[in-house]
Amino acid sequence: MRIYLDHNATTPLVPDALERLTAVARDVWGNASSVHHFGQQAKAVLDDARGAVAALLGGEPSEIVFTGGGTDADNAALRGACEALEPSGRKHLVVSSIEHEAVLRTAAALARRGWEVSLLPVGASGVVDPDALDDVLTDRTALVSVMHANNEIGTLQPVEALAARARRRGALFHTDAVQTAGKMPVDVRALGVDLLSLSAHKFGGPKGVGALWIRRGVRLLPSMTGGRQERGRRAGTENVPGIAAMGAAAEVARRTFPEAAPRIAALRDRLEGGVLGAVPSTAVNGQPDRRVANTTNISFDRVESESLLIALDLEGIAVSSGSACSSGTLEPSHVLKAMGFPHQRTLNSIRFSLGTSTTAAEIDRVIEVMPKLVTKLRSLAARH
Amino acid sequence: MRVVVAMSGGVDSSVAAALLVEQGHDVVGVSMQLYDQRDGGFGTCCTIDDLHDARRVAARLGIPHYIVNFESHFHAHVQRNFVDEYARGRTPIPCAHCNGEVKFSELLLRAGGYGASHLATGHYVRVERGDDGRWHLRRGLDAAKDQSYFLFSLTQPQLARACFPVGGLGKDEVRAHARRQGLLVADKPDSQEICFVPDGDYAAFLERQAPALATAGAIVDGDGRQVGTHGGVHRFTIGQRKGLGLSTGVPLYVLDIDAARQQVTVGPRAALEQTTLAASGVNWIAGGAPSGWTVAAVQIRHRHVAAAARIRALDDRRAEVVFDSPQSAITPGQAAVFYDGDDVLGGGWID
Numbered sequence: 102m103r104i105y106l107d108h109n110a111t112t113p114l115v116p117d118a119l120e121r122l123t124a125v126a127r128d129v130w131g132n133a134s135s136v137h138h139f140g141q142q143a144k145a146v147l148d149d150a151r152g153a154v155a156a157l158l159g160g161e162p163s164e165i166v167f168t169g170g171g172t173d174a175d176n177a178a179l180r181g182a183c184e185a186l187e188p189s190g191r192k193h194l195v196v197s198s199i200e201h202e203a204v205l206r207t208a209a210a211l212a213r214r215g216w217e218v219s220l221l222p223v224g225a226s227g228v229v230d231p232d233a234l235d236d237v238l239t240d241r242t243a244l245v246s247v248m249h250a251n252n253e254i255g256t257l258q259p260v261e262a263l264a265a266r267a268r269r270r271g272a273l274f275h276t277d278a279v280q281t282a283g284k285m286p287v288d289v290r291a292l293g294v295d296l297l298s299l300s301a302h303k304f305g306g307p308k309g310v311g312a313l314w315i316r317r318g319v320r321l322l323p324s325m326t327g328g329r330q331e332r333g334r335r336a337g338t339e340n341v342p343g344i345a346a347m348g349a350a351a352e353v354a355r356r357t358f359p360e361a362a363p364r365i366a367a368l369r370d371r372l373e374g375g376v377l378g379a380v381p382s383t384a385v386n387g388q389p390d391r392r393v394a395n396t397t398n399i400s401f402d403r404v405e406s407e408s409l410l411i412a413l414d415l416e417g418i419a420v421s422s423g424s425a426c427s428s429g430t431l432e433p434s435h436v437l438k439a440m441g442f443p444h445q446r447t448l449n450s451i452r453f454s455l456g457t458s459t460t461a462a463e464i465d466r467v468i469e470v471m472p473k474l475v476t477k478l479r480s481l482a483a484r485h
Numbered sequence: 486m487r488v489v490v491a492m493s494g495g496v497d498s499s500v501a502a503a504l505l506v507e508q509g510h511d512v513v514g515v516s517m518q519l520y521d522q523r524d525g526g527f528g529t530c531c532t533i534d535d536l537h538d539a540r541r542v543a544a545r546l547g548i549p550h551y552i553v554n555f556e557s558h559f560h561a562h563v564q565r566n567f568v569d570e571y572a573r574g575r576t577p578i579p580c581a582h583c584n585g586e587v588k589f590s591e592l593l594l595r596a597g598g599y600g601a602s603h604l605a606t607g608h609y610v611r612v613e614r615g616d617d618g619r620w621h622l623r624r625g626l627d628a629a630k631d632q633s634y635f636l637f638s639l640t641q642p643q644l645a646r647a648c649f650p651v652g653g654l655g656k657d658e659v660r661a662h663a664r665r666q667g668l669l670v671a672d673k674p675d676s677q678e679i680c681f682v683p684d685g686d687y688a689a690f691l692e693r694q695a696p697a698l699a700t701a702g703a704i705v706d707g708d709g710r711q712v713g714t715h716g717g718v719h720r721f722t723i724g725q726r727k728g729l730g731l732s733t734g735v736p737l738y739v740l741d742i743d744a745a746r747q748q749v750t751v752g753p754r755a756a757l758e759q760t761t762l763a764a765s766g767v768n769w770i771a772g773g774a775p776s777g778w779t780v781a782a783v784q785i786r787h788r789h790v791a792a793a794a795r796i797r798a799l800d801d802r803r804a805e806v807v808f809d810s811p812q813s814a815i816t817p818g819q820a821a822v823f824y825d826g827d828d829v830l831g832g833g834w835i836d
Contacts, residue, residue, distance in 0.1 A: 408598050411551050415487075415513065415599055478598045 103417045104463045106372075108303075108395060108456035109252050109280060110421055114346070115305035115353050115457075122307060122346035133339050134330060143341050150348025154312050157351040158297065159288040166313045166334045167344050171279040171300030172203040173325075174313040175246075177335060178275045178296045179207045181321030182244045183216060186273070191243035195272075197221040197229050197258070198439040199251050204277055205435075208246075221247065225440050227256040227387035234266050242272040249278040249287070249297075253423065253436040253452055254387030255396025257281075264293040273319065279303055279311075280393060283354040285362055295319050301343070305457070306350035310343035361457050366394035368464050369455050373397040375468035380475050386437060386450055395455040400437075400446050404478045409451055412474045418467055421452050487511040488648055489596035490605045491588055492543065492550070494535030496670045497607025497651055499542040500659045503666050504650040505605060506546050513599060514543040514550040517592065519559040520681055542668050553595065555587060562586040564681060568694045571719040574742035575818030578635065578787075579679055584608075585638035593646060605648035608632045612644050612652070620644035622770050622829040627655040634787050637822045637832030638768045691719050702747030704729065707740070707756065718742050721749050724757055724814025738814075758811035764821045764833030767804045771830070774798035781823040781830055783808065785815055791824050804833055 105113075114122070129146050131139025151162040168174040183194060196208045198220045212218045219237040221229050229247055238245075245267040250257050264274040275296035281287050282297070283304025289297055295316045302308040315321060315334070327336030377383050382402035401409060406422035413420055423434035433447035453467075490502040492514045505512045516539045536552055543550035563583045570577035588606065596604045609625030610633045620641055625631040639647065651659050663671035678685040692699045704713035713731045715721070720728065725739040729751060738757055741750040762785070769775070775798060782791035783806050793809040806821055815835060822832035 407553060408595060411553070412599055414549065414551075477600075481594050481598050 103419060104466060105419045106453045106455060106459070106463075106467065107419050107421050108459075109255075109452065109454035111302045111308065112305050112456055113458070114307060115350055117353050118306050118346040118350040121349040122342045125345040126342035129341060129345075131341075133341060134328065143339075146341055146345050147339060150344045150351075153348035153351040154299075155314075157283060157287070157355060158299075158314055159290055160314050161317065163332075164289075164314050164317055166315060166331045167339060167347075168298075168311045168313055168335055169309055169337075169340070170311040171201075171277070171298050171303070172311075174298035174300070174311045175201070175203040175275075175277055176207050177313050177321065177324045178298060179204065179211065179244065179246060180324040181334075182273050182275065182296065182319075183211055184322040184324075185320050186243035189243075191241050191272070193217045193219065193239055193242040195219045195221060195234065195237055195242060195245040195267075197223065197247045199223055199227065199229075199253075199436045200246065200248055201252055201277060201279070204246055204248070217241075223439050225442070226391070227251060227254045227436065227440050228391055229258050229263065231259055231262040231266055234263055238266065238270045238272065240270060242267070242270055244273045244275060246275040246277065249276045249281040249292075250393045250396075251387070251436060252280045253434060254398040255280070255392040255454075256387040257391050257393060260292050260294060264295075268293065280396075283351060284395065285393065286358055289314055289316070296321075301347035301350060304350055304354050306347040307343045310340055310347045312347070357457065362394045365455050365457070365459065368459055368461060369395055369397055369453075371461070372453055372455070372464045372467060373399070375464070376471050379468055379472045386440070386442075396452065398450055398452045400442075400450045401475055402445075402449065403482055404449050404475055405482075406449050406451055408478055409474065412478065413451075413470070416470050416474065418470065421454075422450055423447075423452075486603060487513065487599070487601040488603045488605050489513045489515050489592070489599060489601040491592060491607075492516050492539040493607070494538035494542070494670065494673075495607065495676065496660060496663050496668070496673055497609070497675075499539070499607070499668050499670050500654075500662050500666075501605050501607040501650040502542065502548065503546055503662065503668065505648070506548060512546070512548045513596075513601060514539065514546075514548050515592070515596070516540070516550070516552045517555040517559070517587070518552050519555055520564075521556060538670050538673070542670060545666070545668060553592075555591065558587055558591050559583070559681075564694070567679075568691055568698075570818045571691050572695060572698060572744060573818075574718050574744035576722040576816050577818045578820055579681075581635045581638065581820055584636050589639055589643045589647060593643065596646075603646050603648045605650060607651055608636060608649050609656075610636055610649050610652045612647055612649055619771055623652075624824075624827040624829070625649075625652045630656050633824075633829050634784055634820065634822050634832075637770075637820055637829055638766075639770070640768065641770075641772050644770070688717070688720050692717070700747055702749065704731065704749045704751055706737075707750065707752045712737075712751065715749055718744050718747055718749060723816040742817075754813075757813045759815050760808045760811045762806045762815045762821055763799075763836040764804045764806065765802060765836055767798070767802050767831060767833030769798075769831040774801055774804070779823070779830065781825055784822045784824065785812060785835065786819055791822075794823075796823055796830075802833070 129142050131143040133143035151165050155162040155165050208218050221233050247258050247263050260276050267274040273295045276294045277298045279300045282299035297314040300311040325336045384400050386398040437447040488510050492498045516536050540550050563579050567577050567579050593604045609630040611623040613621050615621050624633045682690045698719045699717045703711045706712050721739050737751040740752045778795045778797050783794040784791040795807050798804045817835050819835050820832050821835050823830040
């Protein structure tokens with residue numbers, strides 16, 4: 102019986118999403134761009150999904166552009182905004198130092214094309230200070246991108262305040278909300294952002310599908326060029342079944358927010374308290390009172406996270422460390438590094454991220470197993 | 486029992502894993518990432534493609550598979566040693582260092598952390614417990630594939646936790662087994678070169694790691710007379726005949742490498758013969774150095790027929806070997822491994 106505590110990496114399909122995916126794949130297989138009956142059917146499915154995703158964010162359906170996932174949406178936002186604004190003389194981009202690689206690597210690619218890129222620091226709290234943004238904003242700033250919640254440590258960023266400061270200087274504001282959209286209420290009007298990315302597989306939808314919300318009036322150049330799908334904002338024949346399933350997952354999410362968030366937060370707190378209490382020399386990373394409900398990132402002194410990950414997996418417990426996605430390379434977490442921790446602490450943290458299916462029994466099992474695993478790994482390390 | 490199998494993506498370690506699964510053990514596949522792959526196609530083994538092969542085999546066998554980062558260990562114990570030895574005019578055996586200092590040291594430790602009692606590899610050797618309770622290391626059944634030469638440094642505690650499932654099989658049998666199991670690596674060629682040296686061009690590798698190695702020096706004859714020049718002592722090994730850049734009509738062989746003076750001495754073949762050698766870093770498999778002279782067969786290269794000799798331990802970690810007949814090209818940096826028939830008594834690094 103496996104225990105899955107890696108919901109920030111991905112989530113299983115909620116039943117409604119799987120059903121919608123299968124039904125649409127089987128019955129509505131037309132190309133949404135076609136004029137005929139089959140195209141119209143597909144368009145109708147897209148329209149329904151578009152409405153559901155817009156409602157998830159408090160936005161308008163016409164402001165939703167479907168993409169191939171969160172990374173796709175981040176790329177579209179950064180490249181699309183920067184390319185559109187470059188002729189106006191704005192060639193400065195600001196991103197936080199704890200962004201997901203989808204944002205950081207894209208910013209680096211733009212830097213190689215002559216863009217000036219500023220990185221916003223974070224302190225040990227893992228939260229961006231809006232004053233730090235003021236320090237770097239200029240009249241040449243085209244876009245500021247700061248994530249809504251960090252995927253590794255779960256800290257919520259002061260997006261409203263940051264967006265307001267960007268707006269004062271005439272810069273656009275993008276937020277990568279991949280870890281919040283579909284998991285907690287997100288209101289684009291209240292946040293005051295211009296662009297927002299989300300990803301279906303983080304909230305019970307399928308992988309390879311996401312969306313970029315673009316405030317009406319904001320013009321981006323499409324980074325995926327070709328046909329005129331998504332009102333010319335993102336080319337490519339739409340993944341109708343996937344998008345439909347994302348819509349279904351969005352509907353489920355909105356229905357379950359009120360009940361799910363407090364329950365998950367309580368379980369997270371139970372896990373966190375349990376592990377910290379049972380295992381000595383541990384510490385939580387990131388300001389605990391400014392986090393999403395489901396995440397706790399814990400450092401284990403004198404343990405290599407790679408070994409703890411494997412040992413836990415062999416016990417049937419699935420968690421993660423850093424956000425390393427490459428084959429086996431143990432990169433120190435860039436997030437923990439940005440928070441100023443010493444090298445060792447960037448290599449000894451484990452991220453536990455809970456989901457709607459997580460139970461108290463699972464949490465208690467993890468608390469039970471952790472101490473002996475950590476003790477064994479520490480004793481082996483000592484023998485070195 | 487839970488066993489970690491070190492999977493390189495080759496057919497031997499793949500079949501080792503398959504055999505352990507058949508025997509009903511709780512098998513965990515682990516592949517070591519030894520060097521940064523991102524510059525694309527580094528070496529001839531354990532590349533991204535090999536790691537991928539290992540993962541596919543693990544999936545086929547239904548066992549978990551993890552890739553663990555060993556870059557800094559490998560660099561510190563194997564790659565750096567490789568460079569240092571050549572810089573000292575010696576000819577190292579990285580595989581033997583890797584086995585003793587990486588696989589059966591750090592990886593064995595980690596295996597314990599994963600709850601495994603044993604570490605298995607695809608080496609062609611056999612480990613057995615003697616009547617006296619001590620562990621014995623024996624040559625693999627397939628004499629042509631025997632790899633005991635590279636495992637002489639294993640200690641009793643390491644042997645107690647080591648497992649070599651293919652040691653009692655022939656290579657052909659191993660490949661046949663892989664085919665029967667439908668393993669994609671059944672016909673994959675064996676890697677012959679040093680795993681971290683692309684194209685076998687070790688001189689270029691060394692010069693990238695330590696540019697100072699490419700220092701010109703003199704090639705001299707037995708009387709000290711200069712007969713040529715060279716571009717770095719690292720390009721030579723004892724007994725080498727080709728690549729000397731000399732045209733003297735008489736075949737000349739490298740007799741000695743003096744790194745301090747950047748000098749390579751050459752001479753006729755007969756001068757390569759010696760009857761004694763000194764070894765350090767000696768490991769005695771049974772646990773302690775015997776007193777007095779021990780009669781054994783001593784192998785001084787992987788491809789060398791062990792020759793009759795007597796060995797005397799000078800202390801815990803040093804020994805002298807006297808051969809019954811002269812041996813050609815005894816090379817500092819190589820291993821001198823002592824055998825009693827198929828049984829490995831121990832070995833050390835040739836001084």
